[in-house]
Amino acid sequence: MNRLACAVLTSAFLGACATTPGPNDGNDGPGASNGAPGSDRYSLHQDTAPEERRDISQLPEPVPTNEPRSRYGNPQSYSVWGKTYQVLPQAEGYVAEGNASWYGQKFHGHRTSSGESFDMYQFTAAHRSLPLPTYARVTNLDNGKSLVVRVNDRGPFHEDRIIDLSWAAAVRLGIEQAGTGRVRVEAITGQQSQSQEANSTVPTAVRAALDSPPPSQAQSTSGTQTGTVKENEKSASLFLQAGAFSDRVSAQRLQQKLVNQLGVDTQIQHSEGNLFRVWIGPYENQQQRQQVRQTIADAGFDRPMPVSP
Structure with missing residues (x-):
């Protein structure tokens, strides 16, 4: 799957995207390495699905917990390609609908904006404004499939996309083949997760209400x-x-x-x-x-x- 390249961010400590050859190499992906996030280059020119297609059908969803904000990736604002983005002060109550894309082999093993290594076989995601890390439920609006992901990266920087999913998350939600899909993104806090589990009348599937x-x-x-x-x-x-x-x-x-x-x-x-x-x-x-x-x-x-x- 082709994606536009991320530009070099104005802050080395943001790490929303790695330093890539430029905006014309066909990719727009998060991830970084070498010291502060956002300082390394990728080994692949184009992004692809993994060569080793692991079975993720039994992979458990992340369990939302209250984590401290990561050291990297959480400035009040940052700029990419001349546009400034604001990081939300909190994730509670965030709900949005739009298009999701995914990223995989090219970024696998490279650092994300939060400083963690990107693992395309885990249920993670990149988002432009949610605090890092944030847990979110992503629902495919076309097939009803739903999944909890851990947001630990910045992107995507296409105006028509609201979230970038790991390859595993894209497979679970059924958007890998199409490359993009219509989704709802709902932030989840640790307290909300515990409250929902305690209330047996609340389904663990899709929720429009938080x-x-x-x-x-x-x-x-x-x-x-x-x-x-x-x-x-x-x-x-x-x-x-x-x-x-x-x-x-x-x-x-x-x-x-x-x-x-x-x-x-x-x-x-x-x-x-x-x-x-x-x-x-x-x-x-x-x-x-x-x-x-x-x-x-x-x-x-x-x-x-x-x-x-």
Whole structure:
């Protein structure tokens, strides 16, 4: 699979991509070595699938844990090919949809942006803005396959792609042959993983809703009405979170689908960190909320997560 080459980053300690011969060698891949990440060159000109195609069907998914940020790859901002990217202060609540690509043989064994060696046989990924490391669930929107990956690298630097998967992750999700695929990326924290495992009603498969702490101050939108949820109302209300997005348009799209298909009351909560959360409700008691939650899942939507302001 061909990919555009990464440029030399402005900071040697960022290591978002290795120093490659230039932007015309057909690759756009993360990884680096020699001292600080981002200082070595790759032995291959073009990226390919591994010569040794190992069976990864039984390879376990990474288990999300709360890890400290890596020494490398986490500046507040960095620039590649004249464009500046911002690293998110935290991963909680991040959800985005777009195209995924993958990288393999060319970068295998070279250092990633975090300073770790890239292993194409493990479930890892590269992302432009998530803190390193971050655990994320990646869902193939075309076939429904879902996988947890550990983000430890920077990239891809194509505007039409949001994540670069390791070869193993691409195989598991069914996008290796096509080279790219439409995916949803959802950040997962260690606390969220433990909470989801403890709640038997929460499936371990695809989740559009993240059980992230709701904002203490939030603006809401319900249908065409815009306003602020009063604190005395929030304290006694129960909600369902159907999704969390980095842009309002995606949140409004999901909100409209819920309203059109199910007629449920929805709100868009705009929180600190510029996240737009789609909330359903409010409900007076747990039983009512759980009934609606099941109805939404039965209608074909990803099962929303219970939240309370």
